[in-house]
Amino acid sequence: MRLLPFEYAVRNLGRSPLRLMLSVGGSVLVVLLVLIAAGFTQGMQQAMRVSGSPDTVMLIGSGSEESIERSEIAMRSAGIVAASVPGLLRRAGIDAVSPEIHLAMPLVTEAGTPGRLAVIRGVAPEAWLVHDDTRLVRGRAPQPGRSELVAGRLAARALGFEPPESILGMTFSLDGEPYEVVGLMEADGGVIEGEFWTALTDLLVTAQRDSLSTVILRMDQAELGDLEAFAATRLDLELAAIAEPEYYAQLSAFYRPVRLLVIVTAILIAIGGITGGLNTMYAAFASRVREIGSLQTLGYSRAAILWSLVQESVLASAIGSLIACAISLVLLDQFVIRFSMGVFGISINATVLSLGLAAGLLLGVIGAVVPAWRCLRRPIPEALRAGE
Amino acid sequence: MALIECRQLTRTYRRGNEEITPLRDLDLDIESGGFVALMGPSGSGKTTLLNLLAGIDRPTAGTLSVAGKPVHNLPRRALANWRSAHVGYIFQLYNLIPVLTAYENVELPLLLQSLSRSERHDRVATALEAVGIEDRHEHYPRQLSGGQEQRVAIARAIVTEPTILLADEPTGDLDRQSATSVMELLAQLNSEQGRTIVMVTHDPRTTEWADTVLHLEKGRLVEQAVGSERP
Known part of the structure; x- marks a missing residue:
């Protein structure tokens, strides 16, 4: 042609x-x-x-499998599971068992304004062991008793901080309590990049909670079945064990x-x-x-x-x-x-x-x-x- | 054997429930090198005949042969190829492509043939020279007068050295001076290069350049005048 x-x-x-x-x-x-x-x-x-690691399991309040923010489990759950289930990951004498609180709370930048809703995760130092894709890129981790925050890159940008590093040193009011941003973290684009982390004990006080949202564990020789069996036998703790990828797959399906x-x-x-x-x-x-x-x-x-x-x-x-x-x-x-x-x-x-x-x-x-x-x-x- | 042979050539259209037959059982022979003018009132079938000769329309019945080759039953693609090789068509409104220069317009039919760039260039230059418009080859149609546009259109029609040159009222949109100039050019192509020309016209003055004048009425040939003297 x-x-x-x-x-x-x-x-x-x-x-x-x-x-x-x-x-x-x-x-x-x-x-x-x-x-x-x-x-x-x-x-x-x-x-x-990118938010789910195949060897990571979440213990969540039974009945709250779809939303970690609604989950409430006993504070003692972390210690009991670490002592009861053999084969969990252990590094430098520390069990990879991370007790956490997940809350959506308004972060107030200026007094009198309603603030912007942000996901706040209260964590213990074990969190860095469990969430090994999460790393500090600037500053340091929050220390208990000092009302400090580490901001995820996306969380900082969501509040209008561009570049995200400019959030360092900022002070936000969280339920009337001033919190200072002392670090910036990345998590390969996972949901953690959209969160703020603070010390677990500080968030318990600020949010006036006496329960955890979840306990997240990393397995070494242990298997998911071991944790499911643990959750099934410890009826007093009212737990459900769910593999982290499955949790995020369910969330994605939602x-x-x-x-x-x-x-x-x-x-x-x-x-x-x-x-x-x-x-x-x-x-x-x-x-x-x-x-x-x-x-x-x-x-x-x-x-x-x-x-x-x-x-x-x-x-x-x-x-x-x-x-x-x-x-x-x-x-x-x-x-x-x-x-x-x-x-x-x-x-x-x-x-x-x-x-x-x-x-x-x-x-x-x-x-x-x-x-x-x-x-x-x-x-x-x-x-x-x-x-x- | 005549160059163009029409036998019982009929074209019927259907418009709604009505059947229209602008051309009915036409027998016609046109010799090679002839200059034929087709005349007749509107609806007499002269443009229909021209379209059939050009291979842009198909007869409902009858046969049409050009240079011994039957063209009335060629499939669409073959008919398009035949047109590009054997037909040069000159339109009343020139129908140049406005986004192409005069040179490119003339080159357009050559792109359908297997020619090198330099061969195309030589042919376009010759055609533009033949119509006396070689100095305007870089001009776009909007930059040319009506007469100049028609000359470019004629160059486009002759550049492939077609077997027949068909013209549909080629002077219908031109002033008298330009019309005379275009008719002289067609007559020159006929007499000097031996081109066979079939021209539809309403203007009796333009028939003076033709050697045969055919009158059509209601799709039939009613009169044939041969051997008119050129001005």
């Missing part, structure tokens, strides 16, 4: 600057929407995925409807965008029906003309897609989204960008094929009379 010169498609783009602007603008919006939806779901899934809603909304708006694109392209092609008839008269096949029209449309949508990708990388990547169990960052990675570009190109192809075919299927003599 002999094709029309590529310059024909390129120059046709400049025939109507307004139409070009509409096509490119439409592509930018649709692709941006696809990138936001994909980045949102990727970011949320990524946070959940938020699946939210992700679906985001995706469905994106698809619906994209369909609207494609419909708008179809109209724009049809108007563009319909005004050139006689020209299309002339090209056929010269001997160009319908397929060759269709290919050129698709090239033209794909060029416009490719420009829009690239602009959308650039906008998303500059403005959206790691944009912080809050939800009930913390925060996560929109993830604009290679997969998401590829999806956005593919959506843009698809928009260009669909946006051209249908209207182009409507123009091309007219008999040539009729096309040559168009506009007379």
Whole structure:
């Protein structure tokens, strides 16, 4: 098949600057929407995925398996499990058994303001042993009795601290108690990056609690079955043992409807965008029906003309897609989204960008094929009379 | 054997429940090197005949052969290939591609043939020179007058050295001076290069350049005048 010169498609783009602007603008919006939806779901899934370690088990109050923040277990649970279950990880004489409180509390930056909700985790030093993907990147760990906080990178950004290091030295009011940020931590993008950690004893006092939310353990020779058996036999403690990856998988499943809603909304708006694109392209092609008839008269096949029209449309949508990708990388990547169990960052990675570009190109192809075919299927003599 | 042979050529359209037959049982022979003017009132079938000769429309019945090759039953793709090799078409409204220069417009039909860039360049230069517009080859259609645009369109029609040159009211959109100039050019292509030309026209003055004038009415040939003297 002999094709029309590529310059024909390129120059046709400049025939109507307004139409070009509409096509490119439409592509930018649709692709941006696809990138936001994909980045949102990727970011949320990524946070959940990296948050579970296969050899880590959570002991949670039975009946509260879906939400750690509602869980309450006895303070003594940590000591009992460490003494009862052999084969737990032990480093430098310390058992990898981390008693923790997880609370969502308002952090107040200025007196009189309502503050912003943040996930606060009260931890003992064992927490650093259990959560081995979590590391301090600046400052130091919080010390008991000093009302100190370590901020996760995303948590700092969620409060507007950019760069996140600028949160160091800040003082927040937590239930009327001043807490100073003394460290900054990372957790490979997991949920912990969206949290604040403080000393367990300080949070017990501030929150006026006498119970834990969870005990998190790392196994060495022990197996999940051992901990399930422990939870089943110690009825007095009212515990449920759940592997950490399973907990986050359940949490991820809990938020699946939210992700679906985001995706469905994106698809619906994209369909609207494609419909708008179809109209724009049809108007563009319909005004050139006689020209299309002339090209056929010269001997160009319908397929060759269709290919050129698709090239033209794909060029416009490719420009829009690239602009959308650039906008998303500059403005959206790691944009912080809050939800009930913390925060996560929109993830604009290679997969998401590829999806956005593919959506843009698809928009260009669909946006051209249908209207182009409507123009091309007219008999040539009729096309040559168009506009007379 | 005539270059173009039409036998019982019929074209029928359906518009709603109505059946229209702009061309009915037409028998016509056009010799190679002829310059034929087709005349007749609107709806007489002259443009339909031109479209059939150009291979952009198909007869409902009858046969059409050009240079001994039946073209009435060629499939769509083969018909497109045949058009690109054998037909040069000149439109009333020039139908140049506005985003391409005069040179690129003339080159367009050559891209359908297996020619090198330099071969295409030589052919385009020759065609532009033949129509006297070689100095405007970098101009876009909007930068040309109507007469100049039609000359570029003629260059585009002759650049492939087609078997037949078809013109649909080639002077219909031109002032008198430009029309005369275009007709002189067509006559020159016919007499000096031996091109076979079939032209639809409403203007009796343009028939003076043709050697045969055919009158159509209601899809039938009603009169044939041969051997008119050129101005």
